[in-house]
Amino acid sequence: MRRMTEVMTQVQQQALAAKVAQRALEALTSAERTALVRAVADALESRASEIEAANALDMERAREDGMPQGTLDRLLFTAERVKASVQGMRDVAALHDPVGEVVRGMTMENGMRLVQSRVPMGVVAMIYEARPNVTVDVLALTLKSGNAVIVRGGHAAEKTNAATVSIVRETLEAHGMNPDLVSTVDPLGREGAQALMEARGYVDLLVPRGSARLIQYVAEHARVPFIETGAGNVHIYVDKAADFEKAVPVIMNAKTQRISVCNAAEKLLVHADVAADFLPRVAAVLAEKNVELRADERAYEILAAAGFPAVRASEDDWDTEYLDYILGVKVVDSLEGAIDHINAHSTKHTEAILSEDYSAVERFTRDVESAVIMVNASTRFTDGSQFGFGAELGISTQKLHARGPMGLAELTTTHWVGYGTGQVRA
CATH class of the missing domain: 3.40.605.10 (Aldehyde Dehydrogenase; Chain A, domain 1)
Known part of the structure; x- marks a missing residue:
């Protein structure tokens, strides 16, 4: 004392x-x-x-x-x-x-x-x-x-x-x-x-x-x-109207360009209508960096059928910021399902939507409750220097006085x- x-x-x-x-x-x-x-x-x-x-x-x-x-x-x-x-x-x-x-x-x-x-x-x-x-x-x-x-x-x-x-x-x-x-x-x-x-x-x-x-x-x-600045349980949602050629490099950059930062992607949500086609494609690229995929049941079955190793995700995984070569993967039935999951598990830092559907983008950017939302771009851009601030004090995840970088x-x-x-x- x-x-x-x-x-x-x-x-x-x-x-x-x-x-x-x-x-x-x-x-x-x-x-x-x-x-x-x-x-x-x-x-x-x-x-x-x-x-x-x-x-x-x-x-x-x-x-x-x-x-x-x-x-x-x-x-x-x-x-x-x-x-x-x-x-x-x-x-x-x-x-x-x-x-x-x-x-x-x-x-x-x-x-x-x-x-x-x-x-x-x-x-x-x-x-x-x-x-x-x-x-x-x-x-x-x-x-x-x-x-x-x-x-x-x-x-x-x-x-x-x-x-x-x-x-x-x-x-x-x-x-x-x-x-x-x-x-x-x-x-x-x-x-x-x-x-x-x-x-x-x-x-x-x-x-x-x-x-x-x-x-x-x-x-x-x-x-x-x-x-209050936030840890980054950052999500990327791949909509049914996503351009796969754009989406794969964005996810790769967001997850692997630097794993130890708060704007690195930690969760991947994929619309059920495109999951069977998209997940094997992105898994093949992520495998080049030895990224471990922790998948929900539907994602696990798709990956296993395509010959890609995965680990079954636990409930704790959806709330974990890994800061490692690990990515949580979940199949969702709708845009609304993605938004609900993000708002329930996000740290309110940064989320991204990959979609060519204007109405889906508008709904996502309106309803997701995070400080920064990226559209068809890597979450790694949530950074003071990238925003033109030269540097940053942190990423504010609360709503008073300051929000974002x-x-x-x-x-x-x-x-x-x-x-x-x-x-x-x-």
Whole structure:
């Protein structure tokens, strides 16, 4: 109990220091904030080998601890990957700055002029796991949008994140800015993460990004405002009017292009009218990547008759995010059946429909309750950089404030200013 009290005090002091630093950042012009982001990008690129060396130590420990292959892939942060993340940072720097943007305005009957405009959130906290690229992404987005940030990158990436944060803090100080704009609670362990969740009045926004277990824990314990990001139990529905020549490459890309990410496909639903023709065709391609198919009874029978191995799916399979070369396969009787199954089992992240029937597409995009819906395209496009945001804070799966990939605008809130000439209320 004493340890937690001490950690809470330390995190509160850290957040207060971040708030002081944030006010100075917000006072800069947009051009000055942009120049600062570019300076940080240059520093990270020039010292990418230091980050890679730190990451090698994290990777060695993770392998010794038996970390799954998919998670190891997320943890890996070579100099090449650092430079790719730095390019994302430069892309963010080049984007339009939302701070100060007028959302709406009006003149009241009494002559008072009201203006609603965008302002930074303030102090943003990020909790995530084994994703060192997220550290770079969040730094780019928060600095550009005038926010301070406190990160908890998790034990697995502790050395990698420490190296990254250290370089950024040195760069900020060298450019006359308070380094407390960027800090980490990683040295405080799980207590530090807990303290961030409970730092009401100190942290303005918390964004968790990681496993379903992490998101659920934050949802149950956070006392600060937070945005729920989601694990990706992502579905692709192959309609009876699908173009098979388009559908197979889309499914292959969505499932196998990178298995360890939240926008990778995890479930394949196929309309009963085309299942017998389509499933063997897609199974042959997926077999090239050794994708294990976990099939419902009808899909299993079709695959078995065509000579393709499959595993009978359990009820738990329909709610599982595999992050592996595994794909759940189900035959559905109708478009409505596909929609009902998705809404019952999805994490509300991304779903896709493959169809040439306009009415089916319209029904699917209207009735599926997820943040992003793709039509005849891979689910792998659900990504901040792919959406033109340069980077992303995460994929919001809730409906308040932000939904889908979160970029610069989602790191702002608004305030109102009333310009009067002495008006008083009657």
